[in-house]
Amino acid sequence: MNNDIKNNNCGSALVWVLVICIIFAFLGIAIGSIALSMNNRSIKNNSQQQAYFTARSGLDAVVESLNGDPAKYKFSAYLYNNLINGSHSIEIENIFENIGITDNVDEIARIGKCRIEGSYIKGEVTLKATAEAGGQTEKMTLTARRNQDGGTWPAKVWGNLLKESSVQGKIEIGSIKDRKYSESIKDEEKYLIDFVVYQVNAGDESAHKGKLSIVDDTTTNNYPNQAIFIYVNGSETLEIDGIENWEEDYGPDIFIYLNSGATLNLKSQESIYPIYISAGTTAKVNILDGTTAEVFHVNGDLTAVDKNLKFVETSTKVPERIPTSNYNYSANIDPDNGARISKWDIVKYEEDDN
Incomplete structure (x- = not known):
């Protein structure tokens, strides 16, 4: 009888040992699986992080x-x-x-x-x-x-005389050959000078009337103009009866500054005149045929603006269309500023859903 009890106890112990071994085996498998999963997740996270920084x-x-x-x-x-x-x-x-x-x-x-x-x-x-x-x-x-860094415009002393083109009634603007450079500008920096300046002066040499025609004469190592400036000197009048060869998406931006006493006459047209106007206090803007014309912006200094001149602003008095060049829509003229290099600022990063 004692032998039977001993045999039963031994058999029972073996069963428990086997059960415990099985339990530990499952625990080992579970722990190993969890460790492997965590390792794979860590590798995946590291790879995802590396992809982000890449x-x-x-x-x-x-x-x-x-x-x-x-x-x-x-x-x-x-x-x-x-x-x-x-x-x-x-x-x-x-x-x-x-x-x-x-x-x-x-x-x-x-x-x-x-x-x-x-x-x-x-x-x-x-x-x-x-x-x-x-x-x-x-x-x-x-x-x-x-970078629209403060809105400083190039000085008018850099300007060529505004001249009529070979086609009667047209004024060509924006030719690359019309660019001027400061002596302080290095040759390798001229590649990024992307504006031209004009003046309307007294005398027969300066054009005073016509349709503005944007010139596209891009050549090797020269980039299209992003901005065109026209300065109308005091007591002078510039009359514009339209603009051609201008692109809504790529410009260039056209800025007109009216010195005190200067006058800008615009003829009505169905499309918007893509210009930003700044002026001295006694300058005038007139619409010739008594209907309406619309421009991108007129600064607050103008006291004599034709009531038929329209422009669209946001609620914060900013033009609905902001210049795409690195110049502001309102003039701040620096007489010593000849040329500036275009620089690009990061506006935002956005992660896309994979």
């Missing part, structure tokens, strides 16, 4: 090159020739293989791959990055605009 680095690299000197850097020249001008768009399969960050293939692989798509319209650059790292994908969008 996307952001790719976007920042493009903006940095956009602010670079195209005379020195091939990628900066590529951006100006294609994104800002040309097709106004770019597609780059892997930004890190294109901007010369490194020639090391293994290092590029560790950084990850970042595809960039970019577009430019109405003074705003939109860049979309799709980055891949460790099997994870991150999408991000960056928006950038030209």
Whole structure:
């Protein structure tokens, strides 16, 4: 009988040992599974984080090159020739293989791959990055605009006389050959000077009447004008009967400054005159045929404005259409300012849903 009890106890102990072993085996499997899952999640999170920084680095690299000197850097020249001008768009399969960050293939692989798509319209650059790292994908969008730093306009001493074109009744403006440069501007910086200045003076040499015709004579290593300035000197009158060859999306911006005593006459037209007007206190703006004309902006200094001149402002007195160049809509003239380089500021980053 004692032997039977001993045998039963031994059998029972073996069963419990087996049960405990099974329990620990399941616990081990569960713990291992949890550890593996956490490890995979950690790897995934690290890869996702790497993809995020890869996307952001790719976007920042493009903006940095956009602010670079195209005379020195091939990628900066590529951006100006294609994104800002040309097709106004770019597609780059892997930004890190294109901007010369490194020639090391293994290092590029560790950084990850970042595809960039970019577009430019109405003074705003939109860049979309799709980055891949460790099997994870991150999408991000960056928006950038030209720096509108205080609204200082180039001085009128930089201006050519406004002249009639070979076609009677037309005044050609915006030719690249009309640009002037300060002696302090380096040759390599002239690539980014993107404005021209004109004056309306007394005498037969200066045009006073006609339709403004925007010239598009872009040549190699010259970029289209983003801004055109016309200064009408005191006691002079400029009469405009329309504007042609102007694009809503790409401009250029047209600014007119009326010195005290100057007059601007506009003929009515169905479309808006795409100009921003600033003036001295005794300047005048007239609509010739008694109907209405609309411009982008008239500053608050004008005291003699034809009641038929219209312009659209927001509730905060800002023009509905902001200039796409790096100049403000209201004049602040610096007599010593000849030329300024266009710079681009990042407006915002946005993460896209994957």
